[in-house]
Amino acid sequence: MAELKTDEMVINMGPQHPSTHGVLRLELLLDGEIVENVKPHIGYLHRCFEKHCEAMTYPQVIPYTDRLDYVNAMSNELGYAIAIEKLLGIEVPERVEYIRVIMAELQRIASHLVAIGTYGNDTGAFTPFLYCFIDREKVLELFEMTCGARMLYNYIWVGGLSHDIPDGFVKKTKEFIKYFRPKIKQLNDLLTFNKIFIERTINIGILPADVAINAGASGPTLRGSGVKFDLRKNDPYSVYHKFDFDIPIGKGELGTVGDCWDRYMVRVREMEESLKIVEQAIDNIPEGDVTSAIPKRIKPVAGEIYSRTEVPKGELGYYIISDGSLNPYRVKVRSPSFVHLSLMNQISRGYMLADVVLVLGSFDVVLGEIDR
Amino acid sequence: MEAAEIFNLLKSVFNEGIMELKTDVPVAPFIIVSADKINAVSLFLRDEDTLQFDSLSCLSGVDYDKDNLASVYHLYSFVHNHKITIKVIVPKDNPLVQSVYDVWATAEWHEREAFDMMGLKYENHPDPRRILCPDDWEGHPLRKDYKVQEFYKGMKVPY
Numbered sequence: 117m118a119e120l121k122t123d124e125m126v127i128n129m130g131p132q133h134p135s136t137h138g139v140l141r142l143e144l145l146l147d148g149e150i151v152e153n154v155k156p157h158i159g160y161l162h163r164c165f166e167k168h169c170e171a172m173t174y175p176q177v178i179p180y181t182d183r184l185d186y187v188n189a190m191s192n193e194l195g196y197a198i199a200i201e202k203l204l205g206i207e208v209p210e211r212v213e214y215i216r217v218i219m220a221e222l223q224r225i226a227s228h229l230v231a232i233g234t235y236g237n238d239t240g241a242f243t244p245f246l247y248c249f250i251d252r253e254k255v256l257e258l259f260e261m262t263c264g265a266r267m268l269y270n271y272i273w274v275g276g277l278s279h280d281i282p283d284g285f286v287k288k289t290k291e292f293i294k295y296f297r298p299k300i301k302q303l304n305d306l307l308t309f310n311k312i313f314i315e316r317t318i319n320i321g322i323l324p325a326d327v328a329i330n331a332g333a334s335g336p337t338l339r340g341s342g343v344k345f346d347l348r349k350n351d352p353y354s355v356y357h358k359f360d361f362d363i364p365i366g367k368g369e370l371g372t373v374g375d376c377w378d379r380y381m382v383r384v385r386e387m388e389e390s391l392k393i394v395e396q397a398i399d400n401i402p403e404g405d406v407t408s409a410i411p412k413r414i415k416p417v418a419g420e421i422y423s424r425t426e427v428p429k430g431e432l433g434y435y436i437i438s439d440g441s442l443n444p445y446r447v448k449v450r451s452p453s454f455v456h457l458s459l460m461n462q463i464s465r466g467y468m469l470a471d472v473v474l475v476l477g478s479f480d481v482v483l484g485e486i487d488r
Numbered sequence: 489m490e491a492a493e494i495f496n497l498l499k500s501v502f503n504e505g506i507m508e509l510k511t512d513v514p515v516a517p518f519i520i521v522s523a524d525k526i527n528a529v530s531l532f533l534r535d536e537d538t539l540q541f542d543s544l545s546c547l548s549g550v551d552y553d554k555d556n557l558a559s560v561y562h563l564y565s566f567v568h569n570h571k572i573t574i575k576v577i578v579p580k581d582n583p584l585v586q587s588v589y590d591v592w593a594t595a596e597w598h599e600r601e602a603f604d605m606m607g608l609k610y611e612n613h614p615d616p617r618r619i620l621c622p623d624d625w626e627g628h629p630l631r632k633d634y635k636v637q638e639f640y641k642g643m644k645v646p647y
Contacts, residue, residue, distance in 0.1 A: 159620040166605070167629055202515055329542050329566055332594030345566065419514030422546060422562045422573065433546045435562065450546035458597040487620060
């Protein structure tokens with residue numbers, strides 16, 4: 117019998133592939149089923165965001181930021197608004213800050229639900245995906261009653277908000293908190309501690325803490341590796357210093373510290389913490405006018421700022437240069453997914469082809485903010 | 489550490505490689521480093537005990553002014569919880585900057601993006617390809633003097 121041919125083989129995963137979470141192509145070099153090299157090719161969704169911004173006035177950029185990470189529009193707007201406010205040197209009313217925090221945390225829950233649901237889907241569990249989307253819909257309903265949009269809001273403006281929260285928002289949010297707590301437990305029973313799910317996600321895609329820091333990882337990806345770092349605590353912005361919440365980190369409970377399950381679990385626990393923050397904020401929203409601090413004309417003095425916020429995926433940074441005119445001179449977005457995707461090659465080498473899907477899913481990348 | 493202290497420390501070690509400390513611009517001060525020293529300076533920033541800038545938050549290419557481009561580094565130290573901004577300014581006709589990919593892994597893709605969008609060339613970069621635009625795209629879109637090519641593979645580009 118002739119010997120079997122054992123050449124290495126190049127396989128393209130994507131650009132149209134359900135497990136790449138968007139239009140992404142991974143060029144995989146395989147030895148049998150073992151992955152030798154991963155080369156991500158991005159740019160399929162490049163929409164010239166940064167170039168567009170240079171032709172827009174400062175407030176006109178906000179709807180574009182919605183479309184960076186399109187499952188997380190509130191947090192993108194918040195980061196941009198904070199950057200411009202720092203550049204202008206203006207203070208926003210306390211009421212605005214509270215509502216912003218509530219929105220950002222509800223958005224974190226919605227974004228994590230997408231991450232968790234699709235991650236279950238990647239491992240072959242379709243049911244949790246549907247349950248997650250039912251719960252996410254409840255959050256989107258809250259946003260819809262606030263500003264009319266389900267996904268792309270244009271709600272958080274520089275210096276304020278487009279609308280005040282409507283009547284009944286507080287009541288409905290409280291109902292949501294009450295409704296959602298048991299759902300996290302249900303989700304854990306259904307997916308997190310499912311034997312098959314655990315077996316598939318532990319001990320793969322291990323990201324050691326020093327590698328994570330050197331590569332600029334942030335958010336759940338960094339915390340999954342056991343680094344207790346969250347910009348909401350370590351470099352606080354808005355009114356986060358007023359709330360009491362924990363920073364969950366990966367401890368390697370079932371496998372190794374920094375494996376895919378750890379990153380996944382950080383997200384599940386963060387939803388609980390977000391609920392805590394919303395719970396503390398919702399009863400204490402101060403009175404005030406949410407549009408009073410919005411500047412009539414936004415024209416910062418010449419200068420520059422790098423401002424970063426903690427979005428569900430990690431550190432979202434805006435580097436904005438003003439030349440003193442009505443349009444920004446340069447807007448650079450440092451998106452967490454961009455940095456995390458660049459780690460792919462390093463941490464998925466040596467695992468099976470099927471594990472590549474799980475490693476990618478554990479980063480929760482959104483191609484909208486990678487390609488911009 | 490404050491920007492002035494970091495500047496003085498760098499100045500005492502590298503002297504002519506460190507050019508200027510700018511504090512008069514809003515919002516944060518920055519240090520200008522010469523293009524052929526940036527790798528050594530970065531390594532020092534990362535490994536010196538009192539600095540320990542272990543992460544590169546962001547690397548951006550900027551069309552600095554009429555004749556110059558800039559490569560901007562935003563550094564953060566997890567250990568000391570301090571930040572600093574470093575700038576390398578190079579002429580547009582010879583935009584050569586040393587790569588720092590071996591100091592911070594974040595830089596590898598960000599430098600590719602800065603090359604793609606601004607045309608900054610990073611010396612010793614392991615994979616100096618475009619990242620967002622197609623490999624055979626012409627010009628660097630984020631430059632202020634960028635003109636869109638008329639045809640790309642026979643397709644009309646501006647519409």
